[in-house]
Amino acid sequence: MSDNERTTSAADPSPSVQWFAIIMLFVLLAVVLTPWAWAIISSFKVRGDIMSAGLWPREWVLHNYRRLFAETYYSRWLINSLVVSIAAMTLGTLLGSMAGYAFAKFQFRGKTILFWIVIASMSIPPFTTIIPLFGWMAKFGLINTYPALIFPFAASAFGLFLMRQYISTLPDELIEAARIDGCGEFRIFWSIILPLARPALGTVAILIFLASWNSFIWPLVMMRSEDMFTLPVGIAGLNSEQTPEYGMVMAAALVSCIPIVTVFFFMQRQIISGLTRGAVKS
């Protein structure tokens, strides 16, 4: 429901009650936005202003941001995060859409049981898989490498689920017609199904990217040297130093949000539909 299809009803509360509710919502909105504002203000403060009693900075400075890039591995963490998340997103979207297509449009032995295994795996805490994986990755020399962070996110159960849901709404006739015309099975998937499934692909890609970009426990366990950290681990490290430079920590936190918040504003509809889908329909 959007703002312009406002409806009125006989049971609406009186205008004064309505205004009271809206004012309360604005109060809540202010509370919810305060942490953002505080982080932004603090990131422009000098150390003295953070430590002193005042709320407002006496002078606004950029040096927290400058030091972040000049004196820490921040740009390296940013690159690591991008590499890992983009790789996981690409691989995960491809694998998920291929498997989702098979589950949506083919009958095969073991289909039901495989699907239930995938769905059931979503309720298993990641802590159960990370322990053996840590041991094995250590054995195969994969600790402190990118693949250790890419593959755990490349098989997304939720991604498969969303792709299956979406592709099963596409008409069977498309596939059958292409088959009659002698189109190869992989080409049917690649040139017919994938372009039509673009909205769902976007959603799945974003969800996998977010999961990887925001992940903390995986890089915390798998990455050993500071130059291989991703943003969350790097930021946590800055924050846990003996005397943390809080202004710089805030700058680090805010810069790491820029890619995601930008994507969010451009693709809000897809992100929201991806995160809420499945909740209402099934």
Next chain:
Amino acid sequence: MANTYAEELSSKVTKRGEKRLARYLPRGRTLVPYFFIMPFFIVFGLFWIFPIVASIFYSMTEWRGITPPVFIGMANYVSLLNSPRFHQALGNTLVLAFFYVLAANLLALALALLLNAGWMRMRQLFRTAFFLPMTISIVVSAVIFQLIYAGEIGLIAKALSVFGLRGPVWLQEEGWATAAIVMLRVWRTLGYYTLIYLAGLQTVSSELREAAIIDGARPWQVTWYITLPSIRPVILFCVVISTISGLEMFDEIMILTQGGPADSTLTVAVYLYQQGFQFLQLGHAAAASYVLTCIVIFIAILQRLTIGRDLP
């Protein structure tokens, strides 16, 4: 462009006979679906199924990483059963999850009911602003809240001192630290649950509500007897999802308290991380992770049986 191509293709198949003919894969092509699922299941098997199953074995071993695991039967589970620190972690986890689930769902439901009202204005603004924290990582939200809760230099302490007041030192006092962690989580996920509840509310038939109002029902009666029962599946979904994520709290605790003060925010996840990756007792940690898995599944089933009774 893709759409016109699709339409063109589908218009080609019109006769029923042709359709039936094409429904079956040509001979010798029964392996096609397996080709499509294979890449996913290779990765999924190696990085999900295999570790989950192997974890059962490792939980029955003494395993310190580099050296091979030694089978010791149920000893890890017995030592968990006898460990007061693990009991504390279990209790803390349940308390944190309980308050989080309660606060997040009640607030989100109230917000969604408000935002769903026909007379509400500026819905888009509220939805976006409340949802925004969900897109950033828990680590980022935790470091931001660190500078809100901190004694002396935190926003709350500074704001109170303007009025000459002194609040608690949030992260260093038992109880307050738990509350601080719950509030942070609620801040981060409120918009997410609100959106799910909103999506559910929009499926509730307005005719039913109008009819009840004409029959003289008060607005709260309509909400309680018509709206809420109709969105029970959505309530179940949100409660289950928030419970699972509440029981697995880890990131913000590592940033804010590391389980302190006096182990009052030590969760099972933090406990097993410390055991596994700080003390390299991987077998012991695997056992703890299985206890956590069982609790998660048990509570989810319990919720399905209570809130979700007689749902399809």
